[in-house]
Amino acid sequence: MITIDMRRMLRWGMTAGGVMTFTAAVGMLEAFEDRLLIYPVLSLGYLLLLWFVPVAGYQSSNVAVLEGMEAPPRGLHNVIAGAVTGLVGGVVLALFAIVINAFDLRDVFVPFSLKLVGLLTYGLGVPEGLPYAVLAPAALGLVGGLMHLLPASVRRRVILAVEWVVVVALLEQVFSQILRQIRLEVVADRVFTLKALEWWAALAVAALVAAVAERTRGGFGRMRERLFAGDPRQRTRNSAWMAVLVLVFLIIIPQLLGSLLSEVLANVGLFLLMGLGLNIVVGLAGMLDLGYVAFFAVGAYTVGVLTSPLSPRFTLEWSWWAALPVAILTSALAGLLVGTPVIRMRGDYLAIVTLGFGEIVRILFLSDWLSTTFGGAQGVQNIPGIPLGFTEVSGVGPEGVLYFALFFVLLAAWISWSLQESRIGRAWTALREDETVAAAMGINIVRAKLNAFIVGAILAGFAGALFAAKLGSVFPSSFELLVSIIILVVVIVGGMGNIPGVAVGAVVLIGVLGGPNLPGLLAEFAEFKLLIYGALLVFMMLRKPEGLVPSVRRSRELHADELTQDAWLDKSGTLAEAPGGGRGAG
Amino acid sequence: MVMLDIHNLHKSFGGVEALAGVNLHIAQGEIVSVIGPNGAGKTSFFNVVTGFYPPDSGEILFEGESIVGLESSRITEAGIARTFQNVRLFLNMTVLENVMVAQHCRTRAGAFHAILRTPFLRREEAEIRARAEEILSFFGTRLVGYRFDQPALSLSYANRRRLEIARAMASEPKLLLLDEPVAGMNPRETAELTGLIRKLRDERGFTVVIIEHDMRVVRDVSDRVIVLDHGVKIAEGSYDEVSSDEAVIEAYLGRPAEVG
Numbered sequence: 044m045i046t047i048d049m050r051r052m053l054r055w056g057m058t059a060g061g062v063m064t065f066t067a068a069v070g071m072l073e074a075f076e077d078r079l080l081i082y083p084v085l086s087l088g089y090l091l092l093l094w095f096v097p098v099a100g101y102q103s104s105n106v107a108v109l110e111g112m113e114a115p116p117r118g119l120h121n122v123i124a125g126a127v128t129g130l131v132g133g134v135v136l137a138l139f140a141i142v143i144n145a146f147d148l149r150d151v152f153v154p155f156s157l158k159l160v161g162l163l164t165y166g167l168g169v170p171e172g173l174p175y176a177v178l179a180p181a182a183l184g185l186v187g188g189l190m191h192l193l194p195a196s197v198r199r200r201v202i203l204a205v206e207w208v209v210v211v212a213l214l215e216q217v218f219s220q221i222l223r224q225i226r227l228e229v230v231a232d233r234v235f236t237l238k239a240l241e242w243w244a245a246l247a248v249a250a251l252v253a254a255v256a257e258r259t260r261g262g263f264g265r266m267r268e269r270l271f272a273g274d275p276r277q278r279t280r281n282s283a284w285m286a287v288l289v290l291v292f293l294i295i296i297p298q299l300l301g302s303l304l305s306e307v308l309a310n311v312g313l314f315l316l317m318g319l320g321l322n323i324v325v326g327l328a329g330m331l332d333l334g335y336v337a338f339f340a341v342g343a344y345t346v347g348v349l350t351s352p353l354s355p356r357f358t359l360e361w362s363w364w365a366a367l368p369v370a371i372l373t374s375a376l377a378g379l380l381v382g383t384p385v386i387r388m389r390g391d392y393l394a395i396v397t398l399g400f401g402e403i404v405r406i407l408f409l410s411d412w413l414s415t416t417f418g419g420a421q422g423v424q425n426i427p428g429i430p431l432g433f434t435e436v437s438g439v440g441p442e443g444v445l446y447f448a449l450f451f452v453l454l455a456a457w458i459s460w461s462l463q464e465s466r467i468g469r470a471w472t473a474l475r476e477d478e479t480v481a482a483a484m485g486i487n488i489v490r491a492k493l494n495a496f497i498v499g500a501i502l503a504g505f506a507g508a509l510f511a512a513k514l515g516s517v518f519p520s521s522f523e524l525l526v527s528i529i530i531l532v533v534v535i536v537g538g539m540g541n542i543p544g545v546a547v548g549a550v551v552l553i554g555v556l557g558g559p560n561l562p563g564l565l566a567e568f569a570e571f572k573l574l575i576y577g578a579l580l581v582f583m584m585l586r587k588p589e590g591l592v593p594s595v596r597r598s599r600e601l602h603a604d605e606l607t608q609d610a611w612l613d614k615s616g617t618l619a620e621a622p623g624g625g626r627g628a629g
Numbered sequence: 630m631v632m633l634d635i636h637n638l639h640k641s642f643g644g645v646e647a648l649a650g651v652n653l654h655i656a657q658g659e660i661v662s663v664i665g666p667n668g669a670g671k672t673s674f675f676n677v678v679t680g681f682y683p684p685d686s687g688e689i690l691f692e693g694e695s696i697v698g699l700e701s702s703r704i705t706e707a708g709i710a711r712t713f714q715n716v717r718l719f720l721n722m723t724v725l726e727n728v729m730v731a732q733h734c735r736t737r738a739g740a741f742h743a744i745l746r747t748p749f750l751r752r753e754e755a756e757i758r759a760r761a762e763e764i765l766s767f768f769g770t771r772l773v774g775y776r777f778d779q780p781a782l783s784l785s786y787a788n789r790r791r792l793e794i795a796r797a798m799a800s801e802p803k804l805l806l807l808d809e810p811v812a813g814m815n816p817r818e819t820a821e822l823t824g825l826i827r828k829l830r831d832e833r834g835f836t837v838v839i840i841e842h843d844m845r846v847v848r849d850v851s852d853r854v855i856v857l858d859h860g861v862k863i864a865e866g867s868y869d870e871v872s873s874d875e876a877v878i879e880a881y882l883g884r885p886a887e888v889g
Contacts, residue, residue, distance in 0.1 A: 458744055465743035465750065466757070469722075469730040476719040483679055485705035485734030485800045494740070599721045599780050 048104075052124050055103035056131025059180065062095040063132060064139045070154030071571060072162055078567055079239035080212040087567070088162070090209070096132055096180045100125030100187025121191035129184020133177035136163060140176055144169040200256045204249035211248050212240045214564055217304060224299050293449055297442040306441035307554055309513065310561045312448025313506050315549040318533045319455045319542065320502030325531065326540035326594075327463060328495035329475030331394040333527050334381065334401025338500040340522035341377045342507025344408060345370040347423035347517045348416065354423050356416045363429040367508050374504025375497050377404075382496035386489055389478065401527055409519040422518035429512045438513045448509060455502050456542050462498065471495055472596070525559045532576055536583055538590025540597050547592050552576070632657045632804055632836050633678070633709075638687035640670075640677050640860075647673035648684070649860035655804065660830055660837045662847045664871075665857035666880055671840045672714055674857065675806050679711050680704040691804070706734040710802035712793040714809050714840070720782040724772055727781055727792060728761035731799035764795050767833075768825070787818045794825075798833070805829060807839040811846055819846060826850045844872075856880065 066072060075088035104124035108114045140163040143155045164172025165179070190198050211218055215238050222231040234244040297305045317339060324332045348354045349366040381400045385393055408417045417423065428437025429447065436443035462468050470491045473481040482488050511517050529552070537548020556572055557563025568575060583590070589598040633655040640648040647670045655661055663671050677684050680701035689697050696704050710731075719727050736757060742750040765772040768791045776784075781792060790810060797805055810826065811819045823846050829835045841847050847854060847868060854871045856864040858880040864871050871877055 461743050461746060462740060465754070466730075466733055466736050466738060467740060467743060469726060470733050472722055472726070473719050473730045473733075476721060477717055479681070479701075480713070480717045480719070481730075482701045483681070483705060483711060484731045484796065485702050485710075486730070487700070487702045487734075498740070596721045596780075599782070 047120055047124060052103045052127045053131060055099040056128040056184075057135065059096050059099035059128060059132030059184070060135025062099075063092055063136045063180070066092050067136070067139065067159060067163060068152065068154065069571070069574065073154055073156070073159055074570065075567065076162055079237055080209070081245045082236045082239040082241050084242060087213075093180065093183055096129050096183040097125075097187035097190070099132065100128045100184030101190050102187075103128040103184075104188060104191065117191045122185060122188040125188020125191075126181050126185040129181040129187070130177065132184065133180035136180065137173050137176040140164055140173065141169055200253045203256055204252045207252040208240070208245050208248050212245070215239070217300070217564060220301050220304060221299050224301060294446075297445050302441050304564070305445045307557075307562065307564060309441050309444040309448050310558055310563075311549050311554040312445060312452050313510055313513075314530060314533060314553040314558055315452050315546055316448065316455050316506040316509070317503050317530045318537070318545040318549050319452070319459050320499040320506070321530050322534050322540065322542070322545050323459055323462070323471075323502070324495050324499040325534060326545075326597075327459075327468060327475065328471040328492060330492065330495065331390065332397045332496075332499070333394050333524075333531070334397035334399070334404070335499070335503060335530055336522045336524070336526040337381065337401045337404035338374045338377055338503035339507040339510070339526065340404055340408060340517075340519075341500075342370045342374045342504030343511040343517045343521070344417060344423065344507075345373045345504075346508045346511040347426050350511075351423050351426045353425040355414070355418045360427075363427065363508070363512050370504050370508040371501050374500045374507065377504075378497040378500025379493065381500075382493050386492045386496075398524065398527075401524060405519050405522045405524075408522070420519065422516055423511075424516040426511050426515050426517070428515075436512065438515055441513075444509070444513045451505055451509060455505065456546075458498070458502070459542055467491070467494060521560070523559070529553075529559055529576070532580055536579060536590060538592040538594060538597065541590070541592055541594035544590050544592035544594065548590070551591070552579075630657045631655070632692060633838075634688075634690040634693075635678075636688040636690075638674075638677065638689065639685040640673055640682070641685060646860045648677065648687075651687070651857070651860065651862055653855055653862060653865070655836060655838055657803075657836055658830065658834075659852050660826065660839070660850050662851040662854045662868075663838060663840050663857060664842070664844075664847060664854060665863075669857040669880075670860040671857055672808060673860075675711055675808055675840065678704075679709060679806065702734065705800050705802070708801075708803040709806065710797040710800045710804075711806040712790075712797050712808055712810065714812070716786075716789045716793050718781040718789055718793055718796070721780055723778050723780055724765065724784070724792060725758070725761050725777040727796050728764055728799045729757050731796045732757050732760060732801075735801050761799060764798050765792075767798070767828075768795065787814050790814065791822075794829075798829075798835070803836060805835045805837045807837065809840055809842065811841065811843055819843060822846075823849050848872075 071091050072088040075091060076086050078087040079085070080087050080090055104121045106115050140160055144157070144160045148155045160169060163176055165175045166172065167175065190201070193201065215235055219231040219235050222228070222234075234241060240248070297308070300308065317335065320338075321332065321335050324330050324335070346363065346366045348357060349359050349361045349369060350363055352358060352360050381397065385396045385400070388396060407413055408422075409420060411419060413419075428435040428439075429443075431443075434440075434443065436447055438444065463471075470481070470486045471494075473484065473486060474488065474491055478488060481491075510521075514521075533548040533552050534545055535548075536552060537546065538544025552558070553561070553563060555564050556568060556575060557566065562569065587593075589601050631654045635651060635653050638648050638651040639646070649670075651670070651674065663674065665671055676682060678689060678696075680696070680699055680703070683698055687697075688695060691704075691707055691709060694707075696707060696709075699707070719730065722730065736753055738747075738750045738753050741747075742753075762773070762777070765777070771788055772792060772795065781789065784792060790813075794805075794807065794810065797807075807826070811822050814822065826837060826839065826846075827850055830837055837850075839846075839850070851868055854864075854866065854868050855862060856871055856874070856877050858876075863876045863880060864874045866874075
């Protein structure tokens with residue numbers, strides 16, 4: 044039975060219209076109109092404006108197919124639904140264009156310029172361009188609807204190819220850099236024009252991706268299964284080999300990337316280091332710490348004061364290596380000092396109090412009172428790099444910093460993993476599950492919590508020490524609340540309580556989007572970074588609250604109802620007989 | 630030998646006196662049931678003994694030493710472990726982890742050993758695991774094998790109760806406090822657990838105090854029965870003595886209406 048669900052189309056159409064209007068209204072269209080992605084047809088601005096329309100066009104007639112039920116027939120109605128959805132979205136956008144054309148709202152909304160009207164009407168202005176403003180989304184909605192007519196496997200490949208084209212065009216910098224580094228400048232120059240993919244190159248990339256997908260046919264998934272199935276002995280050996288491979292890859296990669304990208308990766312390393320620390324506090328022990336940046340600041344300032352020849356009070360000029368143990372000690376002490384009074388608090392109260400402590404630490408470093416030691420707003424400058432005998436690691440050579448960060452990240456990952464897999468880690472988990480019962484089972488709550496706080500603080504102190512040497516100076520403004528929040532977002536988006544998850548989160552957020560005051564690969568987005576962070580966080584909370592790479596335990600928590608259902612089915616024997624068997628834990 | 634000795638224990642919440650001067654003792658190797666109508670103060674008694682909240686006044690001596698005012702983790706360390714009326718497992722941890730984590734206060738390896746993966750740590754971890762598996766095998770085949778690595782939340786209600794007892798056993802207590810261990814179980818499971826409670830004392834050497842509403846269980850396991858009502862002990866003795874006690878019958882059924 045085919046019904047055309049008018050309300051559904053309207054809803055998706057309005058959503059698409061809303062997304063487009065919002066993108067245009069916050070100025071993204073205007074800001075990225077010059078940044079071409081595919082030469083000469085598509086700019087980043089228009090991609091951001093229109094990308095959601097085909098998705099909505101597809102979704103508006105997408106019916107979930109239930110296992111064992113007959114799939115509803117696909118046909119013209121899907122295409123019509125897509126087109127109508129796009130049309131509704133287009134009308135919304137056209138209305139928006141009319142409004143900003145008719146009224147001058149620039150005093151309040153700076154991006155609402157006549158230039159924006161021009162962009163929305165494809166250069167033709169109101170009213171001549173309005174049909175195009177309506178019809179372009181309608182056509183894209185139609186394309187989305189058409190996707191229903193393709194067989195599922197083809198559809199997946201088309202989507203994959205489009206995704207790859209966008210990724211390659213967006214990360215032009217990385218790809219052309221790698222091509223140049225392996226002496227294929229000729230290719231780089233031919234493929235990329237004005238930072239954009241040539242249209243024929245885009246087609247080539249799409250064809251290549253589709254061909255590779257066709258050849259492997261899920262081969263990667265099978266390979267992964269083969270690697271991680273089988274007897275534990277074999278599995279351990281395979282994992283060890285994988286680790287070696289990854290390590291070799293990480294050692295080679297700075298050579299391939301050149302200094303600009305190594306700089307980005309070094310920042311990823313710094314935030315990953317902090318993310319691993321915060322993951323212990325929040326992900327394992329379950330204490331929401333919003334003042335985490337304080338420990339980072341303490342580590343950085345300790346190194347700054349001890350090593351810099353321009354340090355306001357002391358002129359010790361220690362080597363970085365001598366200052367590092369002191370930095371670890373002071374950050375551990377800071378963890379103890381902050382931890383002790385807040386240890387009795389739970390949940391939201393803890394979050395608020397730690398937030399306050401984080402700000403107090405920053406304001407202390409900024410204050411006149413301590414400016415004779417920490418330099419107030421000027422901070423501490425001329426911090427030397429890390430002497431290594433034959434060379435010195437500092438911000439001038441980001442490759443060195445990257446190797447260093449990498450080393451410390453591996454160390455931190457080992458520390459978190461080994462603590463997690465010990466009685467201390469089990470105590471943290473129990474604490475997070477139920478504090479009262481954990482105490483009744485003989486776990487010393489105060490000590491377990493302080494442990495988590497101190498280990499977290501030490502890892503942040505490490506990151507701070509590295510940060511000071513890398514940047515060559517420390518200012519109070521580097522340690523704002525935003526840093527704490529972004530580390531937390533890294534942990535949440537990546538997957539709380541899971542080390543690979545935190546790594547993925549750091550790469551995606553810090554590497555691609557960029558951290559606070561730090562450029563990422565998509566440096567263009569700097570202005571809209573926080574907006575994207577927020578959108579991402581909301582999306583994750585709604586769709587994938589366990590993070591990109593979830594820990595088993597965490598997804599259990601968030602999908603407990605499904606699991607209990609499975610267990611019930613399992614007990615009644617239904618699931619065991621069904622093809623494919625049970626879903627298993629997680 | 631007296632293991633737990635309680636003198637004149639008081640605890641009130643607002644205007645309600647949950648414990649109004651309780652005096653009792655538990656001897657080593659006994660199985661004692663604490664019974665009484667709802668709101669008699671049974672669970673409050675457990676909560677005060679295990680340090681969940683401090684008593685207003687009174688003395689609690691465990692093996693001759695006062696445990697009043699100690700953190701509940703210290704009390705567990707001293708040798709008292711408990712289960713909960715509304716089962717409180719670590720639901721997202723696996724069955725095995727639940728039992729492993731309860732050995733926390735009997736094991737020593739610290740951060741140093743954990744990070745360096747010393748032989749001491751490896752040996753201790755292996756022991757913790759072996760002990761957990763051994764304790765779970767106390768319940769027959771219900772919690773072993775593939776169950777080890779299942780999350781506790783996938784267990785049935787009766788198995789959750791069993792796992793909670795296993796977790797309490799893992800902290801190596803001398804005194805085991807079981808709060809309504811058979812609540813919500815069917816008659817067969819109840820009978821089975823009744824046998825296990827006896828085995829807890831006979832084979833494992835725990836002294837056991839249980840709070841229970843199922844009178845058959847109370848009759849079958851108890852050496853001695855203590856009856857609480859309105860926060861005071863109203864009767865004490867063997868099951869037969871207590872069950873014919875006027876005060877007890879009155880507490881459960883109420884005073885017969887005065888005629889005339």
